Structures are given as C-alpha cells and as structure tokens.
Amino acid sequence: MAWVLEDGRPIYAQLVERLQVQIVSGAYPPGGKLPSVRELAAVAAVNPNTMQKAFAELEKSGLIITQGTNGRVVTEDERLIRGSKRRLARRHADAYFAGMEGLGYTRAQAADFLRAAEGKGEAEDE
Amino acid sequence: MAWVLEDGRPIYAQLVERLQVQIVSGAYPPGGKLPSVRELAAVAAVNPNTMQKAFAELEKSGLIITQGTNGRVVTEDERLIRGSKRRLARRHADAYFAGMEGLGYTRAQAADFLRAAEGKGEAEDE
DNA sequence: CGGGCTGTATCAACCTCATAATACAATAAT
C-alpha cells in the first residue's frame, strides 16, 4: 500500500522522517535488515532515486548502515536509537510550545490546552 | 528585518501561516489596515509576487478583505478570528499527539512528556 | 489634472524536486 505523503513538501524529506520513526519505534529492529532501495520504493510508490536519496540522507545520522552490495541494516547501537527517539519527542514538544506561544498562549496554558484536547479524538472540522 | 523562513517548504505557504498567526494573535487588529503587498514583501525580503500569492491564499479563509485599490484590512468578524485561533491551536495539539503516537507513546504518556518538557527551555542538543 | 499609491496580471529565467530509463560494479545464491 502506497505511503501517505503530503504535497507541498519534498517527498524525500518525508521518507527520511518516516523511516526514522519506523526505526526508533522498533518497526525495524536494531541490527535488522532493511528492504532494498527498489523494493521499498515500490512499496511506497515512489521513484527508486527518491528512496535512494532518503536512505543516503538517513545514513548521515548513523541510524542505518550500508553493507556494500549486501543491502542496509539498522544500527545495533540501541543507545543511538533511544537518543534519536528522545530527540524526536523533544522536537515535537518544542514545536508544540513554539506554535502555541506564537498564538499567544503561555507554556502552562499550552499544557492545559493539551490536557483538554487529550480526550477528544482528531479534529471534528466545523 | 527579513522574516525567518525555513527552506524545503514553499515560501508562500509559510507566509500564509505567519500572517494568519499575526492576525489571530492580534498583531494585526480586527478591521485594521494591512501593509501593501509591495511593502510587506520588502519587509519580509520576499518577491512581491510571492507575497501576493500568500495574500490571495489567505483571502479565501475570509480573514482578510481586499478593498479595491485601497489596500487590505483584517476582517472585523472577531468570531471568525477566534475560531481560526482555536482551530490552529487544535491543529497543533493534534499534530503533537499524532507525532508522539507515531513514536509509540500513548496520548497520556505524550501529555506527561509535555509537562516534563514544560520547564526546560528549547532543545539543548546532545 | 497629475503623481503616487493600490491590487493584479504576465513573461522569461532559474532552481529544486521527482520521475523515467538506463547503466555499471560488486556480491550472494544457485
């Protein structure tokens, strides 16, 4: 099933984020083998070049490792993985606070607002 | 001073968001006159065409109104403004929950994490 | 009336991103 990608934002960047999430959330376990560029490109319904670009980008962070012609694997450094996960969570929290502060909320108000929204599901528009 | 814009995302879209925030946060009061396309483009260090595109986009939401050749003003419909503000806040909350759930956190855990991050300032990397 | 402002429209040039179609070297499997 093709991955859901928003437009108005580079696809390869979205692929990077998505793969990163799949790794830190354990969908691709530490030391596990990753699908090939072509295979994953087919799954995501994306051009192999684009997936290749995403992989190359993701490799700089050290989360995945290229093994010559044997494919790619997830790093076994669980410390690095946990760190990435924490960093992503922090980034989400910071983004939330920044967005709410831009709207005029204090951090405390933003936290309260989140509690209030915790129950309700996704946005019922209008 | 030129506005801070991230790349990897259309400038006009960022301008739309930023203007929207300035309106709902009261930086541009209801019924108040907006700077001209050219003027604001100069301030933001952006091409007038791009700012024009942002204005045109923003106008569909009803937040701003074009007065022939007399420039643009913010709507006086404060109800609409408050509604937009609430919707933006909800969107931030939903985005936060969605991001955290993608990482494997429950909504409750996500809320707790936010509380914990409330004190610490922006990300101290590493 | 004339000059300066407004929003709006158009055109060409450039860049990035994405796709498609290949191609190649290296390795694993048969």
Next chain:
DNA sequence: ATTATTGTATTATGAGGTTGATACAGCCCG
C-alpha cells in the same frame, strides 16, 4: 560460472516555486 540482487550513478524531462522586470486599471491626495 552464471544469474539475480545489491547500491550507485547518469541523463533527460517535466512540474512547481521563486524571482525579476514590466505593465495596466482604479483610486486618493495635493
């Protein structure tokens, strides 16, 4: 050894976004 699969690279093409330079119509002010 041959085949298939791996990552990687190249080229061309097209779409979308951004800029720059212009241009025009309408309106307000001096």
